[in-house]
Amino acid sequence: MQQVKNDEAFVAFERVQKSYDGETLVVKDLNLTIPKGEFLTLLGPSGSGKTTCLMMLAGFETATHGDIRLDGVSVNNIPPHKRGIGMVFQNYALFPHMTVGENLSFPLEVRKMGKSEREAKVKRALDMVQMGDFAARRPAQMSGGQQQRVALARALVFEPELVLMDEPLGALDKQLRETLQFEITNLAHQLGITVVYVTHDQTEALTMSDRVAVFNDGRIQQLATPDDLYERPQNSFVAQFIGENNTLTGVVQDISDKSCTVRLDSGDVIDAVPVNVSAVGDRTKVSIRPERVEIDKTRLQPGAHTLKAEVLEFIYMGDIFRTRLRVAGMDDFVIKTRNAPDQVRLTPGTKIDIGWLAQDCRALDA
Amino acid sequence: MAEQMMAADGRTLKSSLNRALRRQKLRALLLITPLLLFILITFVVPIGQMLFRSVENQIVGDTIPRTVEALADWDAATDPVPDEDVFRAFAADMMVAVEERVHTRLGSRLNYETAGISSQFRRSGRDVEDMGEDLTAQFTALDPAWADPATWVALMADPDWIADSATAQTEPAFVVADAARDALPRTADIYADFARVTQVANNDSPTEEQPWNVVYIALYQDLIANPAPQIAGAPDGLLGAAGAAAAGFVAPDIRAAFVDSDAGWGSTVTWQTIQTYSPAYTSSYFLNSIDLKQTPDGIEMAPENQQIYVKLFIRTLIMSLTIMVSCILLGYPVAWMLANLPSRQANLMLILVLLPFWTSLLVRTSAWKVLLQQQGVINDLLVWVGLVADESRLTMINNSTGTIIAMTHILLPFMILPLYSVMKTIPPSYLRAAKSLGATNWTAFWRVYFPQSVPGIGAGSILVFILSIGYYITPEIVGGTSGIFISNRIAYHISSSLNWGLAAALGTILLAVVLALYWAYDRIVGIDNVKLGG
Numbered sequence: 001m002q003q004v005k006n007d008e009a010f011v012a013f014e015r016v017q018k019s020y021d022g023e024t025l026v027v028k029d030l031n032l033t034i035p036k037g038e039f040l041t042l043l044g045p046s047g048s049g050k051t052t053c054l055m056m057l058a059g060f061e062t063a064t065h066g067d068i069r070l071d072g073v074s075v076n077n078i079p080p081h082k083r084g085i086g087m088v089f090q091n092y093a094l095f096p097h098m099t100v101g102e103n104l105s106f107p108l109e110v111r112k113m114g115k116s117e118r119e120a121k122v123k124r125a126l127d128m129v130q131m132g133d134f135a136a137r138r139p140a141q142m143s144g145g146q147q148q149r150v151a152l153a154r155a156l157v158f159e160p161e162l163v164l165m166d167e168p169l170g171a172l173d174k175q176l177r178e179t180l181q182f183e184i185t186n187l188a189h190q191l192g193i194t195v196v197y198v199t200h201d202q203t204e205a206l207t208m209s210d211r212v213a214v215f216n217d218g219r220i221q222q223l224a225t226p227d228d229l230y231e232r233p234q235n236s237f238v239a240q241f242i243g244e245n246n247t248l249t250g251v252v253q254d255i256s257d258k259s260c261t262v263r264l265d266s267g268d269v270i271d272a273v274p275v276n277v278s279a280v281g282d283r284t285k286v287s288i289r290p291e292r293v294e295i296d297k298t299r300l301q302p303g304a305h306t307l308k309a310e311v312l313e314f315i316y317m318g319d320i321f322r323t324r325l326r327v328a329g330m331d332d333f334v335i336k337t338r339n340a341p342d343q344v345r346l347t348p349g350t351k352i353d354i355g356w357l358a359q360d361c362r363a364l365d366a
Numbered sequence: 367m368a369e370q371m372m373a374a375d376g377r378t379l380k381s382s383l384n385r386a387l388r389r390q391k392l393r394a395l396l397l398i399t400p401l402l403l404f405i406l407i408t409f410v411v412p413i414g415q416m417l418f419r420s421v422e423n424q425i426v427g428d429t430i431p432r433t434v435e436a437l438a439d440w441d442a443a444t445d446p447v448p449d450e451d452v453f454r455a456f457a458a459d460m461m462v463a464v465e466e467r468v469h470t471r472l473g474s475r476l477n478y479e480t481a482g483i484s485s486q487f488r489r490s491g492r493d494v495e496d497m498g499e500d501l502t503a504q505f506t507a508l509d510p511a512w513a514d515p516a517t518w519v520a521l522m523a524d525p526d527w528i529a530d531s532a533t534a535q536t537e538p539a540f541v542v543a544d545a546a547r548d549a550l551p552r553t554a555d556i557y558a559d560f561a562r563v564t565q566v567a568n569n570d571s572p573t574e575e576q577p578w579n580v581v582y583i584a585l586y587q588d589l590i591a592n593p594a595p596q597i598a599g600a601p602d603g604l605l606g607a608a609g610a611a612a613a614g615f616v617a618p619d620i621r622a623a624f625v626d627s628d629a630g631w632g633s634t635v636t637w638q639t640i641q642t643y644s645p646a647y648t649s650s651y652f653l654n655s656i657d658l659k660q661t662p663d664g665i666e667m668a669p670e671n672q673q674i675y676v677k678l679f680i681r682t683l684i685m686s687l688t689i690m691v692s693c694i695l696l697g698y699p700v701a702w703m704l705a706n707l708p709s710r711q712a713n714l715m716l717i718l719v720l721l722p723f724w725t726s727l728l729v730r731t732s733a734w735k736v737l738l739q740q741q742g743v744i745n746d747l748l749v750w751v752g753l754v755a756d757e758s759r760l761t762m763i764n765n766s767t768g769t770i771i772a773m774t775h776i777l778l779p780f781m782i783l784p785l786y787s788v789m790k791t792i793p794p795s796y797l798r799a800a801k802s803l804g805a806t807n808w809t810a811f812w813r814v815y816f817p818q819s820v821p822g823i824g825a826g827s828i829l830v831f832i833l834s835i836g837y838y839i840t841p842e843i844v845g846g847t848s849g850i851f852i853s854n855r856i857a858y859h860i861s862s863s864l865n866w867g868l869a870a871a872l873g874t875i876l877l878a879v880v881l882a883l884y885w886a887y888d889r890i891v892g893i894d895n896v897k898l899g900g
């Protein structure tokens with residue numbers, strides 16, 4: 001067994017596969033390394049295998065194939081209770097027959113810690129999540145947000161180096177989620193712990209994480225920092241899944257190292273950056289973010305291609321305007337413009353030309 | 367002080383809320399009325415009646431009222447056998463009872479308290495008719511008119527009744543004249559009974575039947591007390607002559623006649639029994655239920671060889687507890703598996719658990735008989751394996767072992783189902799959370815899972831315990847003598863010995879014990895901690 005301590009790979013999944021029924025692979029060839037102190041989020045649609053990965057790491061599911069290493073040690077044969085991993089569950093999983101204080105002292109008791117030390121640690125952990133006054137309450141006597149804070153404190157009280165959280169904020173309302181997102185990231189950085197966080201809320205993933213692993217169909221589609229993920233999606237799934245996105249389909253007409261032109265199915269030709277197209281004639285989906293579409297021709301590079309568009313709908317959203325257009329025969333092309341004093345408000349029926357900087361338009365897989 | 371909340375119309379918020387709720391409550395009540403009535407009629411009333419039987423004892427006073435009255439001054443502890451007056455009263459009572467065929471019932475009732483009385487009543491019931499016939503003969507010898515039913519009617523009947531019966535199609539119920547009651551109180555009293563019995567029980571007319579001998583005895587007593595009774599309209603000279611002659615009659619010796627009929631009447635024990643159990647309400651059934659006995663010297667322990675009930679109650683409790691504990695031990699793992707298996711397999715297993723419910727209780731119990739008997743399957747197997755020698759096959763049936771095994775099997779579903787439905791609601795994430803916090807499998811189970819399943823254990827235990835404490839069929843079939851429950855004894859008293867009072871008292875005590883245990887359980891565990899699901 002490899003005992004070398006490797007800071008670059010505090011947690012490592014190597015060629016991990018998982019099947020529940022022996023017929024379909026829920027996790028297919030997962031390779032992932034997480035350095036110490038990183039906040040990594042697993043993001044993906046429902047059923048993509050996020051929880052399964054977390055459970056394999058925690059020891060509640062065994063990998064059908066491959067190796068999972070924690071701090072350089074293969075954990076495949078270590079039972080869950082010896083892994084020393086903190087966990088926060090979506091339904092909080094606070095023990096209903098114990099008070100908050102007893103819930104928190106449980107992990108310390110099973111570690112045979114002395115009473116006074118236990119009490120000190122419990123108090124410190126509760127204070128950390130601003131729940132110091134609730135030690136005598138039972139879980140049922142608290143709100144969802146308070147319960148989740150306590151669950152967080154319980155996962156941290158025995159000072160694990162790795163904490164797993166499976167949609168911990170899934171059951172809370174938006175405002176509370178935002179507060180807690182902030183608190184969780186703060187705590188994680190303050191304590192220097194490594195966090196693997198599961199969510200299917202992309203905003204949550206983008207705002208909280210150091211890196212995000214986008215899951216789909218049992219594979220990591222892209223593992224990148226939030227801004228990379230948003231600005232430089234590697235495939236059309238990621239582009240679709242993260243943020244709002246306009247997609248046009250066509251065939252590569254001309255390709256060089258840095259740029260390509262794509263003939264859309266409507267016959268129009270546009271400029272794009274080739275991401276995973278390699279040859280003339282490849283079918284592609286080009287992706288362009290709504291806020292990167294220009295309606296002001298003067299700001300485009302000279303000679304850039306433009307497309308004809310007809311305004312279908314104008315929605316005032318406060319900070320931005322959202323305009324739906326018909327472009328290249330499609331009715332769901334959306335652009336977003338900032339609500340600035342000099343910004344034009346397009347009225348439905350207007351015909352305009354739109355364009356973009358070539359680097360904002362990515363030619364992805366079909 | 368907090369100000370009272372006011373609703374818009376100025377009433378307090380509370381009262382307007384109550385008003386709003388009242389209609390709802392009424393409607394809800396209306397919905398359950400049929401069930402309420404059904405329960406009341408088929409459950410509460412019969413049980414109430416049954417409980418009433420455990421203290422009710424009107425049979426003695428109703429059947430032999432004259433005797434009870436005559437015995438009032440008799441002191442059981444010091445006096446010898448009661449005097450002739452008591453026996454004469456008793457003869458009168460017996461005569462009525464025999465004609466109404468209720469004397470054996472009284473005999474059985476008193477037999478519960480003193481063995482042997484029943485046969486005394488039966489034997490003397492046959493003889494009482496002839497007691498005092500010598501006296502009757504002396505009256506008829508004096509004047510043959512005494513043998514004539516018409517003479518008696520003329521003496522006793524109310525004039526209105528005579529007038530009515532002359533015109534009516536069917537004879538109206540006999541009415542004794544007030545004059546007769548004044549002049550010949552005892553005679554009138556027994557004659558009234560005679561007339562009633564003749565009319566009702568024998569479907570005859572007092573105008574055609576010669577009175578019983580005991581009527582003549584009463585007349586004799588009345589005439590001794592008052593030799594010159596005056597009854598207007600009585601046949602001339604009849605009473606006067608009898609009154610004058612009575613003193614010279616050979617007095618009847620009813621006591622001797624009874625003792626002759628059955629020596630038991632000559633024993634004070636018999637009379638003590640009658641006197642002790644003459645009040646309309648008695649605690650004797652309850653005393654008997656706990657092996658006590660009412661005697662003239664107060665309450666005493668029943669004879670050693672008759673002390674069975676306390677032992678039986680204790681055995682019932684201990685065996686019910688044993689069955690309950692066995693059910694927990696066997697049912698818990700099964701319920702756990704049920705709750706944690708994938709639903710397809712869980713459903714299949716649930717059907718297996720419920721399967722016994724679809725088989726007749728009798729069949730299942732008899733099957734245990736086949737399995738457990740000395741030449742049965744299990745013993746054969748043990749002998750074949752060599753665990754038990756052929757000569758020393760285990761006795762597992764017709765004793766408490768058999769009862770415990772068979773009843774554990776039968777009641778197991780009642781433990782598994784509530785356990786299962788409670789466990790079903792415990793999310794697996796609790797166990798995972800516990801393990802992730804560092805608890806071993808056992809600690810996680812014991813500190814996290816088990817406490818949450820306790821309400822299920824509570825519910826199952828109450829069900830199993832209460833069901834088993836009143837169980838009857840299984841112990842009856844497989845229990846032999848050492849494995850039967852108090853309920854078997856109750857059933858015996860209901861259907862065989864017909865001592866319903868004792869059965870009712872035993873049942874009442876059983877009910878009280880169950881309620882007391884329930885109360886204790888509520889105090890210790892808390893009834894809120896019992897869940898049947900959800």
Ligand SMILES: Nc1ncnc2c1ncn2[C@@H]1O[C@H](COP(=O)(O)OP(=O)(O)OP(=O)(O)O)[C@@H](O)[C@H]1O
Nearest residue numbers: 020021026044045046047048049050051052053200
């Ligand atoms: N215990 C199990 N037995 C069989 N199949 C399972 C089991 N748990 C999960 N699966 C299947 O594995 C796949 C991945 O499930 P997983 O719970 O990992 O998804 P997820 O990404 O966490 O989804 P969600 O966002 O809805 O929580 C799903 O198709 C699911 O049906």
Ligand SMILES: [Mg+2]
Nearest residue numbers: 050051052166
């Ligand atoms: Mg999940």
